[in-house]
Amino acid sequence: MPDQDKTKDQIIEDLRNSVSLLHSILESTADGILVVNRDGKIVAYNQNFLDLWRIPQDIIESRDDDRALEYVLDQLKDPEGFLQKVRELYGEPDVESFDNLEFKDGRFFERYSKPQRIGEAAVGRVWSFRDVTERKRVEKALEDRTEALERSNKDLEQFAYVAAHDLREPLVAVGAYLKIIERLTKNTLEETGQRCIEKGINIVLRMDTMLRGLLSYSRVTLSSVELESTDSNSCLAQALSNLGLVIKKSGASVTNDSLPIVNSNAIQLVQVFQNLISNAIKYRGTDPLKVHVGLKSDDSEYQFSVNDNGIGIEPPCLERIFNMFERTGDLSGPSGTGIGLSTCRRIIERHRGRIWVESQPGRGSTFYFTLPKTRHVPAA
Numbered sequence: 001m002p003d004q005d006k007t008k009d010q011i012i013e014d015l016r017n018s019v020s021l022l023h024s025i026l027e028s029t030a031d032g033i034l035v036v037n038r039d040g041k042i043v044a045y046n047q048n049f050l051d052l053w054r055i056p057q058d059i060i061e062s063r064d065d066d067r068a069l070e071y072v073l074d075q076l077k078d079p080e081g082f083l084q085k086v087r088e089l090y091g092e093p094d095v096e097s098f099d100n101l102e103f104k105d106g107r108f109f110e111r112y113s114k115p116q117r118i119g120e121a122a123v124g125r126v127w128s129f130r131d132v133t134e135r136k137r138v139e140k141a142l143e144d145r146t147e148a149l150e151r152s153n154k155d156l157e158q159f160a161y162v163a164a165h166d167l168r169e170p171l172v173a174v175g176a177y178l179k180i181i182e183r184l185t186k187n188t189l190e191e192t193g194q195r196c197i198e199k200g201i202n203i204v205l206r207m208d209t210m211l212r213g214l215l216s217y218s219r220v221t222l223s224s225v226e227l228e229s230t231d232s233n234s235c236l237a238q239a240l241s242n243l244g245l246v247i248k249k250s251g252a253s254v255t256n257d258s259l260p261i262v263n264s265n266a267i268q269l270v271q272v273f274q275n276l277i278s279n280a281i282k283y284r285g286t287d288p289l290k291v292h293v294g295l296k297s298d299d300s301e302y303q304f305s306v307n308d309n310g311i312g313i314e315p316p317c318l319e320r321i322f323n324m325f326e327r328t329g330d331l332s333g334p335s336g337t338g339i340g341l342s343t344c345r346r347i348i349e350r351h352r353g354r355i356w357v358e359s360q361p362g363r364g365s366t367f368y369f370t371l372p373k374t375r376h377v378p379a380a
């Protein structure tokens with residue numbers, strides 16, 4: 001019904017309804033709400049406003065707005081900053097604003113402020129306050145925990161590096177002494193003794209390989225890598241050249257698709273190709289070895305693959321082989337340390353990519369890894 005057709009009683013009834021609705025809304029929100037007029041005089045507030053700000057009833061009932069304001073300011077860590085904002089907003093009645101308030105007792109509020117309008121004109125301002133102390137506490141606890149974890153990870157990585165580095169020194173010395181004994185006793189020691197010395201030397205060599213593996217793994221983790229435009233063809237070529245002798249000896253034929261320019265660390269990308277191709281050679285079957293380095297891409301990433309026709313990997317081991325020191329299959333076969341693939345995984349993850357393997361035991365394996373196309377910062 002148009003307003004002019006309403007009786008006075010109906011209009012009063014409508015108004016009472018509106019006021020009651022407004023009151024219910026004001027009191028049912030979890031936020032503390034305060035409404036002031038253009039002169040900054042308090043015109044309305046809800047109970048939550050009093051509770052959140054812990055304003056005594058007598059102060060608010062005294063209608064002494066200055067005292068109320070003083071009470072509010074007294075609780076804040078930066079009362080001047082808040083007052084400044086309030087003054088600014090009184091000068092700009094049409095502006096909406098938001099900020100955070102920090103309390104002396106450790107609480108945090110979010111503050112919103114919107115003009116109250118009648119038609120076009122701003123006649124006052126609504127302030128609302130939300131207690132976010134608990135949320136901030138949880139955020140802070142999470143942040144602290146992440147920081148502590150990162151620190152302890154870094155410490156562990158540093159520890160692994162130092163331990164591997166320092167352990168090599170006495171080990172190399174033991175190896176050298178064993179070699180001297182081997183030479184000195186060559187003509188006098190019986191065969192069993194000579195074999196023991198030989199075994200000892202081999203164990204020392206093996207342990208040294210492991211320590212060097214650990215060192216190179218730690219280096220990936222500890223060094224801050226620069227990612228830059230890198231021609232992955234050159235990285236593959238470098239890896240093949242480093243493996244030149246082994247490739248020749250194995251009679252492997254290595255082919256490749258044309259590879260892209262990627263955002264990566266060249267030294268580490270060489271390491272990945274080298275590890276994957278040397279595994280293909282190490283774990284080859286009886287057929288002449290064929291290795292192919294392939295490429296696929298979609299909008300967001302490049303997917304590299306290194307395929308071989310070697311001995312393959314049993315399904316239960318497909319995940320495990322990427323773990324540190326994890327080796328599978330016939331361990332009396334080709335010797336290794338089980339660090340190569342964990343290093344590859346670490347490198348690819350730092351490039352924000354993924355690495356995995358698919359394999360048919362007895363027929364061959366394909367290792368896949370991805371590199372994102374967008375420029376990105378290395379992962380920690």
Ligand SMILES: Nc1ncnc2c1ncn2[C@@H]1O[C@H](COP(=O)(O)OP(=O)(O)O)[C@@H](O)[C@H]1O
Pocket residue numbers: 275279280281282283308310311312313321322326327328329335336337338339340341342365
């Ligand atoms: N191309 C491959 N074909 C078959 N098995 C593989 C291949 N690459 C890796 N593996 C398996 O994964 C294990 C872990 O590899 P890696 O971390 O490089 O260690 P390592 O080469 O020192 O043994 C290897 O011991 C082997 O069992």
Ligand SMILES: [Mg+2]
Pocket residue numbers: 275278279336338339340341
């Ligand atoms: Mg390996």
